[in-house]
Amino acid sequence: MGKTSNRYTDDFKKMIVEVYETGKPIKEICEEYGVTYSSASTWIQKVYPKEKISSKPLIKESKKQKNSSKEEKDEIMRLKKENERIALENEILKKAIAIFSKDQNI
Incomplete structure (x- = not known):
């Protein structure tokens, strides 16, 4: 039998995106919360569709x-x-x- 995939709640997905928004690198988020890079980047991409998701933190400097x-x-x-x-x-x-x-x- 193959490995079954994890199902995450919408609240968990939102939390991952919020942690990413704080500037934490996505690789660290994945290690800390036990999610795959592809899952986390998919959730982030839904919120930021035009941004390139990278392992670097998302920090935007305002004027x-x-x-x-x-x-x-x-x-x-x-x-x-x-x-x-x-x-x-x-x-x-x-x-x-x-x-x-x-x-x-x-």
Whole structure:
């Protein structure tokens, strides 16, 4: 028998597109959520039909960002650092869950 395909809910598909919109590379999204590249790119392509889907993150710089003040730039830098810290904490928690899950299966 062949492998059956996974069926994903519309909410899950929307979530994948939203994560892509935050600027996260599609390859990372696929690894993190366990979906294939072709599935994720198909869902994204439905929302962005004219954009070329690539493994690079989708980050669009607005005109307002180009002319931002020093305070806004400082705030952006602070938020980027905080985002990096949160992402690191998230990875640590994922690893801890994996370790504890293995212990419970024994």
